Amino acid sequence: MSDVLVVAEGRNGELREVSFELLTAGRELADAAGGELHVAVITGPVAEYAAELNREGVDAIHTVDAGEEFNHDVYVQAIEGLYDAVEPGYVLAPNSVNGLDYAPAVATALDLAIVTDVVDLELGDALVATREMYGGKVETTVETPTDRTLVTIRGGEWPPAEGEGSATIEAADVEIDEDAISSTVTGYEEVAGGDVDIADADVLVSVGRGIEEEDNLELIFELAEAMDATVSSSRPIVDNGWLPPNRQVGQSGKVVTPEVYIAIGISGAVQHVAGMKGAENIVAINTDPNAPIMDIADYAIHDDLFDVVPALTAKFAD
Ligand SMILES: Cc1cc2nc3c(=O)[nH]c(=O)nc-3n(C[C@H](O)[C@H](O)[C@H](O)COP(=O)(O)OP(=O)(O)OC[C@H]3O[C@@H](n4cnc5c(N)ncnc54)[C@H](O)[C@@H]3O)c2cc1C
Numbered sequence: 001m002s003d004v005l006v007v008a009e010g011r012n013g014e015l016r017e018v019s020f021e022l023l024t025a026g027r028e029l030a031d032a033a034g035g036e037l038h039v040a041v042i043t044g045p046v047a048e049y050a051a052e053l054n055r056e057g058v059d060a061i062h063t064v065d066a067g068e069e070f071n072h073d074v075y076v077q078a079i080e081g082l083y084d085a086v087e088p089g090y091v092l093a094p095n096s097v098n099g100l101d102y103a104p105a106v107a108t109a110l111d112l113a114i115v116t117d118v119v120d121l122e123l124g125d126a127l128v129a130t131r132e133m134y135g136g137k138v139e140t141t142v143e144t145p146t147d148r149t150l151v152t153i154r155g156g157e158w159p160p161a162e163g164e165g166s167a168t169i170e171a172a173d174v175e176i177d178e179d180a181i182s183s184t185v186t187g188y189e190e191v192a193g194g195d196v197d198i199a200d201a202d203v204l205v206s207v208g209r210g211i212e213e214e215d216n217l218e219l220i221f222e223l224a225e226a227m228d229a230t231v232s233s234s235r236p237i238v239d240n241g242w243l244p245p246n247r248q249v250g251q252s253g254k255v256v257t258p259e260v261y262i263a264i265g266i267s268g269a270v271q272h273v274a275g276m277k278g279a280e281n282i283v284a285i286n287t288d289p290n291a292p293i294m295d296i297a298d299y300a301i302h303d304d305l306f307d308v309v310p311a312l313t314a315k316f317a318d
Pocket residue numbers: 135207208209210211233234235236237248249250251252253254264265266267268269270271272275285286287288291303304305306
């Protein structure tokens with residue numbers, strides 16, 4: 001029997017979606033291990049965060065009120081302290097910039113096995129973690145025979161936990177040694193175009209190289225406006241400087257899980273699909289019936305985008 005400790009993540013006073021996905025992954029693992037699901041809430045408005053994270057399946061939430069924003073040294077100390085107090089078997093963290101900052105240090109300090117960027121977990125005689133390699137072309141499995149393991153999970157791979165929970169919420173009895181804090185976060189700045197977070201959008205109208213010219217993007221923005229959707233893109237559009245980097249979907253862009261993802265003139269390279277395969281409904285508009293995106297699309301429109309997009313815009317604007 002092993003408990004699971006999940007480390008939630010917030011930024012600028014808001015919990016990130018991966019925190020709720022971690023609850024689902026954590027609950028599944030705790031069920032398989034016959035243990036409880038504990039959640040660590042470190043820094044930020046911890047009481048608000050804890051209330052939001054109190055979802056079905058969570059047994060206990062531990063808050064560490066130690067500053068507004070992420071700090072490496074605070075996280076490492078807090079997780080170490082919580083590990084000693086809760087004595088979980090497994091620790092789950094997001095495979096985010098922050099998660100990858102503190103997870104190796106925590107694993108080293110606590111002498112835990114560590115597996116990063118995990119997309120699936122199964123517990124039998126050993127913990128079997130699935131990872132993708134070579135841009136998603138190959139899947140590998142990593143077995144850790146011990147329950148003293150820290151796993152970072154990729155966002156968008158587990159559905160977010162829902163339903164109201166009845167977890168105990170308490171301030172953790174964890175001391176943070178201020179003298180051991182060697183760095184300070186002085187501020188947080190979104191990259192250019194930071195007004196939009198494509199990861200939050202319910203409907204994404206995503207454009208690829210098939211659009212041919214920057215001026216043609218107007219067609220895409222018109223469709224997005226008519227559908228009350230957000231515009232995202234494949235990488236070449238960002239590389240061309242036609243849209244800012246925060247609009248890019250994919251392995252080196254953002255992972256998105258909208259209700260509807262409309263891929264317009266996008267071929268569906270593995271690096272792109274890695275960022276959008278979790279969308280509930282995928283619509284592809286492409287002149288090539290053999291484009292890989294057509295295989296994963298729920299609705300594949302084999303036609304010219306310059307005909308289909310204006311027709312869709314007119315329909316939605318009605
Ligand atoms: C390390 C690495 C990381 C990467 N990370 C990312 C990433 O995060 N995100 C990402 O997107 N890519 C990423 N890439 C690039 C990726 O490999 C592809 O090159 C890229 O996704 C292709 O973008 P695209 O589909 O827009 O263009 P293309 O592959 O050129 O596809 C254009 C599509 O438009 C269709 N088309 C053309 N004209 C029309 C028309 N008139 N009407 C309808 N359809 C039309 C074509 O049939 C074609 O399928 C990465 C690559 C590497 C090596």
